[in-house]
Amino acid sequence: MSEEDHCRAGRHGHRHDISCREVSEFLLAYLDRELDEPARTEFERHLQLCPPCVHYLDGYRDTIALVRACTRADAAPAEPSCESQRPKKAPPEGLIQAILSAKCRAAKRDPSE
Template sequence: MTCREFAEFLDAFLAGTLPSEQALAFQRHLAICADCIAYLDSYQRTMAACRTLRGEDALPADVPEELVEAILRSRGGRR
């Protein structure tokens, strides 16, 4: 396996969807290639960085009242 192939199938490897033979080749390459170890590490940290944005906007306690009013006005009801 080359570094190019490693990078190409990295996501599938992490998702556990690579066929076992290919996954084995992946592990073998990882055991001998410092560049791909560094690449895998930084790829996983990129995924972790994205995950931190998930909690960035936790559920607000309430929709701000002025926004509720504006939304209801836009409906053209009695409110």
């Protein structure tokens, strides 16, 4: 049976009580464990019978993981290899000095600070 047929198996005896559309709509609630027990059971029964929805769920989870993995070392330029050996981005010294100067000016304007 192809995955398409499998997904449509409701016509052939594997009746889905929730549709693929509902799986997509309630994915966030499922992952956040906000579905009540009967709904969660139905959701998981659908997943057992529907590989395309499992692939969708896996891709959704992978998207979250990929976003985190790709932004953790944020602002890292695109460059080859030696990821672990790349020095951390230096703090912007010009900005630090600008902040310190602005704070001195602010303190002079209001000595109570």
